[in-house]
Amino acid sequence: MSRNFFRDRRVVIFLGLAPAVGTLLFLFVGPLLVALVQSLGHAPIYRVHRFPTLEFHRQVLFSTRFRIAAVVTLYYALVPTFLATLLGVALAVTFSRRVRGKRFLSFFFRLPLVVPYLVGAAMVVALFANGGLIARLLYAAGLIESTGQFPRILFSAGGWGIMLVYLFKQVPFTFIIVTAVLSGVGPEYEEAARTLGASRMQAFRFVLLPRIMPGVVTSSLLVFAFNFQSYEIPYLLGATFPATLPVEALRRFNVPDLTRRPEAMAYVVAITVISGIVLFAYLRLYRRWERSRGGVG
Amino acid sequence: MTDITLHGVSKTYDMDPVVRDLTLHVPAGTMFGLLGPSGCGKTTILRMIAGLLEPDCGDIAFDGVSVLSVPTERRRIGMVFQQHVLFPHMTVEENVGFGLRMQGVKLRQARPRIDEVLELVQLGGYNRRFPGQLSGGQQQRVALARAVVTDPVVLLLDEPLSNLDARLRDDMRVLIRDVQRRLGITTIFVTHDQAEAIELSDRMVVLFEGEAAQEGPPEEVFERPVSSRVARFLGSTNLIPVQVPVYPEEGWVDAPFGRVAVCCGGYAGGSVPRELLLSVRCEHISLHGEDSPGTVGSDGINTFHGRVLDSVFKGGLIFYRVDLEGFPVDVIDRSDRQFVPGARVVVQLPEQHLWVMPAVEYDGGPV
Amino acid sequence: MRRVSVTGRLFLVVMLLAFAFPFLPLLVASFSFRWHWPALLPTQWLWDARETTPFPVGWDYLFSPISGLGPAFLNTVVIGVVTALLAVVLSLPAARVLARYTFRGKGVVEFFLLVPVIVPQIAVGMGMLLLFMRIGIARTYVGIILAHLVPAIPYAVRILTSVFQNLDPRYEEQARTLGSGWLSTFRRIVLPMVLPGVTTAFLFSFLISANIFLLTFLISGGRLQTLPTMLFSHIESGAPLDATTAGLVLIVSVPGLVFLMISDWLTGDHAALGRTSFGSRSKKERP
Incomplete structure (x- = not known):
């Protein structure tokens, strides 16, 4: 092969992208296709030969269990997304000012980010279980007399335990992304607004917020995408019923009757599609809002 | 307002x-x-x-x-x-x-x-x-x-x-x-x-x-910079070390190239230190050809003979470096004529633009 | 920069407590032997109970061969290192292309290289298990490492792209004009200049791998334990304030702690971690 071949721009681009894109085609698109095809009734190893059929999807989508699970999953995902975005942005903006002990604070503000979600789960159990530390503190304060009087935060449909773990991990996540965006914006814009007579709130709303909005949208998008598909946290801290979509999916995946696997696959396809729709709608909404403000020049 | x-x-x-x-x-x-x-x-x-x-x-x-x-x-x-x-x-x-x-x-x-x-x-x-x-x-x-x-x-x-x-x-x-x-x-x-x-x-x-x-x-x-530091920062200024003569004479100092008449100084009262700096902005010094008629005579006050070391054209001005008996002086000239390096010139330091200040600064600040 | 207000300071303290305080009860619990309701401190400490119990408990249990902590730890490190190495090597050329070239369909490629982060891992994981069973790498190191590449590559591409965006191509051009071939240019010019960024990408990929639960759980089918899967089964079966779980939580947090310290030390910059994810594109230096 001539040297010129490797100088060709298209060849350079193709060869450069090939390893990463190829790996992901095999490891990411492949499995998704397997899941999709099996959910459509093609699973010869389980002696399911009904491709293509929407029966498994219909079966899943029309069940009450699925609908309840979908509502619960959306709820557990959206509430922490909203709260984590609010708290994370507030934290980043507060932290961007002159603060004593910045390095020290920043270390702990990022700590939850670098540990597994399971660490958060263990903490929530230690603190909020009925025999946990908070219940003990309430007992010591004379507010409750037995573990039974402590409100059920874990393993209940309210999902407080699940959402607390998400918040523990995702406030720092939002914080770190917004902090990075803020450091690119610099304090001058807010200062300029102040010299023009804007109060602190006005400076935030009219100048800082529009500038950090892309970062806020990105982080909340990723947070929601994670929450919606998380398995281990709702499995460990949620109620047996209602369970979230991923928990229901894995339950069906693990039943001894392998011919029911396509049903599990229909579940994960549904999870992917719902999550995709929500994310897409969110982005569309943001774009429209951005355009309505005239767009960034 | x-x-x-x-x-x-x-x-x-x-x-x-x-x-x-x-x-x-x-x-x-x-x-x-x-x-x-x-x-x-x-x-x-x-x-x-x-x-x-x-x-x-x-x-x-x-x-x-x-x-x-x-x-x-x-x-x-x-x-x-x-x-x-x-x-x-x-x-x-x-x-x-x-x-x-x-x-x-x-x-x-x-x-x-x-x-x-x-x-x-x-x-x-x-x-x-x-x-x-x-x-x-x-x-x-x-x-x-x-x-x-x-x-x-x-x-x-x-x-x-x-x-x-x-x-x-x-x-x-x-x-x-x-x-x-x-x-x-x-x-x-x-x-x-x-x-x-x-x-x-x-x-x-x-x-x-x-x-x-x-x-x-x-x-x-x-x-009239109050200190050599201010003068140096403002730039385009010659700072010439001068001394009060051994037998002080009102309004005269000794520069490396001769005696200079000055009218004002930037030091406040008290005893005048012997070591001083003479500051004169480059654009205030004038140059004349040694042989050109009608110029200040070579025996006039504050006129000195020198030799052009270098000249540079920049934006309608000519920047000279002139050697005055071994001491280099920078001059900015606006006139049309140009002296080539090596030319003999008469340098005039106008008395009203000369400014004398202490050579040593105390505590890093102006006196 | 404006100084933080009193309310702001209070908010920072509350957040600090929320993030740092939960580690404390687990630290205490890890040294407990018995911690009966409703005591606020352990009723019996580990060191007081050692002589009286025939079985190792808490830390003693974790560090004894029967706990399986050693293999889990080793698995986590080996899988993490190999995953990170592969992710960096596979992502490096793509990152360079994305940073340097504009071409038709670039947006699609960029989107494709990011999308595994937002697509449900449970969907990928289940399909992957079936795929891997077919080709015989389910329940093997290879299978788990390949699974971990799915979330690791997008982050590695992202980090390395910004590394190449900050590397002026004229350095390479200069080297070429001085008679250096592409390989020697890469080795002598490009590699030394991108090394800090590549290190960050490696460390971040390692951290992602070390923290993955679900993909490992699905692909390993319980045959290979890593720290997260081991912690999962302990939380599943243990009581709140259980000494072994508490100790395990602290051990599982070690890779993250080390990562934080190294990245702080490498960059001296508390915002660096944010730029490694999908946040701002570039940092404007302030005067």
């Missing part, structure tokens, strides 16, 4: 004093320059006047009333930042109208006023553009318009010309001067550029390490 007083203002960052015990008076309606090398605390002073920083001690007053407890947004100031800091997500008119919007004025009602100030900075009709679509000079003019739209009582400019290229800089300088005169607004600007300071300001102060080294009208500061 508002006058501004800083009284004993100090500011320290991380144990590092940036501004030390600064007292300044900015008369109402003047264009006041803060000149100094980078890191001398000039921007810090501006930010404290704006209320973006709080002084550690001392007081800042507008018209004699302390503004320390007044937050930035209510100090009625306009500020132009070094990097213009136009809000990139807003159009030109939204940027300019921002200050009015903060006062509760709707964009539609504000439009006449916005058009007026855009006209003032020669940007009429640019209302709907975004900052990213403007050139550097235009952006800076929008920033100026934005700062004055609310009729502030004080205008603060942080290195308003430093991000512009040479030609735009001249235009902008004229524009700033023009806008300031028309509005009659008390204006403080920060610069590290000597030419900018002399051309823009009515009064100026030279700052070193957060301390005022010299304050006054620019001509005075440039011609």
Whole structure:
């Protein structure tokens, strides 16, 4: 092969992208296709030969269990997304000012980010279980007399335990992304607004917020995408019923009757599609809002 | 019109004093320059006047009333930042109208006023553009318009010309001067550029390490620096070590190339030190051909014979280095004739532009 | 920069407590032997109970061979290192292309290289298990490492792209004009200049791998334990304030702690971690 071949721009681009894109085609698109095809009734190893059929999807989508699970999953995902975005942005903006002990604070503000979600789960159990530390503190304060009087935060449909773990991990996540965006914006814009007579709130709303909005949208998008598909946290801290979509999916995946696997696959396809729709709608909404403000020049 | 007083203002960052015990008076309606090398605390002073920083001690007053407890947004100031800091997500008119919007004025009602100030900075009709679509000079003019739209009582400019290229800089300088005169607004600007300071300001102060080294009208500061440090920073000045003669004679000093008559000195009372510095700005020295008729005779006061070492043409001026009996002197000449290197010339030091100051500085500060 | 207000300071303290305080009860619990309701401190400490109990408990249990902590730890490190190495090597050329070239369909490629982060891992994981069973790498190191590449590559591409965006191509051009071939240019010019960024990408990929639960759980089918899967089964079966779980939580947090310290030390910059994810594109230096 001539040297010129490797100088060709298209060849350079193709060869450069090939390893990463190829790996992901095999490891990411492949499995998704397997899941999709099996959910459509093609699973010869389980002696399911009904491709293509929407029966498994219909079966899943029309069940009450699925609908309840979908509502619960959306709820557990959206509430922490909203709260984590609010708290994370507030934290980043507060932290961007002159603060004593910045390095020290920043270390702990990022700590939850670098540990597994399971660490958060263990903490929530230690603190909020009925025999946990908070219940003990309430007992010591004379507010409750037995573990039974402590409100059920874990393993209940309210999902407080699940959402607390998400918040523990995702406030720092939002914080770190917004902090990075803020450091690119610099304090001058807010200062300029102040010299023009804007109060602190006005400076935030009219100048800082529009500038950090892309970062806020990105982080909340990723947070929601994670929450919606998380398995281990709702499995460990949620109620047996209602369970979230991923928990229901894995339950069906693990039943001894392998011919029911396509049903599990229909579940994960549904999870992917719902999550995709929500994310897409969110982005569309943001774009429209951005355009309505005239767009960034 | 508002006058501004800083009284004993100090500011320290991380144990590092940036501004030390600064007292300044900015008369109402003047264009006041803060000149100094980078890191001398000039921007810090501006930010404290704006209320973006709080002084550690001392007081800042507008018209004699302390503004320390007044937050930035209510100090009625306009500020132009070094990097213009136009809000990139807003159009030109939204940027300019921002200050009015903060006062509760709707964009539609504000439009006449916005058009007026855009006209003032020669940007009429640019209302709907975004900052990213403007050139550097235009952006800076929008920033100026934005700062004055609310009729502030004080205008603060942080290195308003430093991000512009040479030609735009001249235009902008004229524009700033023009806008300031028309509005009659008390204006403080920060610069590290000597030419900018002399051309823009009515009064100026030279700052070193957060301390005022010299304050006054620019001509005075440039011609009569209080210390060699100020003189060196302002540049284009010859600093010639001179001595008071062994038998002192009123108004005479000994330079390396001969005896020089001087009329004034920058040291206060007391005994005159023997070692002095003679300062004379390059453009005040005149050169004559040794043989040309009608010039000052070689026996005139403060005339010396020298030899041209080097000459450079730059923007209609000729920069010479002249050897005066082994001592090099820099001269800037405006005349048409040019002396080639090696030419013999007569150098004249005009007595009224000579300035004598102590050679040694005490405690690093001026005497 | 404006100083933080009193309310702001209070908010920072509350957040600090929320993030740092939960580690404390687990630290205490890890040294407990018995911690009966409703005591606020352990009723019996580990060191007081050692002589009286025939079985190792808490830390003693974790560090004894029967706990399986050693293999789990080793698995986590080996899988993490190999995953990170592969992710960096596979992502490096793509990152360079994305940073340097504009071409038709670039947006699609960029989107494709990011999308595994937002697509449900449970969907990928289940399909992957079936796929891997077919080709015989389910329940093997290879299978788990390949699974971990799915979330690791997008982050590695992202980090490395910004590394190449900050590397002026003229350095390479200069080297070429001086007679250096592409390989020697890469080795002598490009590699030394991108090394800090590549290190960050490696560390971040390692951290992602070390923290993955679900994909490991699905692909390993319980045959290979890593620290997260081991912690999962302990939380599943243990009581609140259980000493072994508490100790395990602290051990599982070690890779993250080390990562934080190294990245702080490498960059001296608390915002660096944010730029490694999908936040701002570039940092404008302030005057």
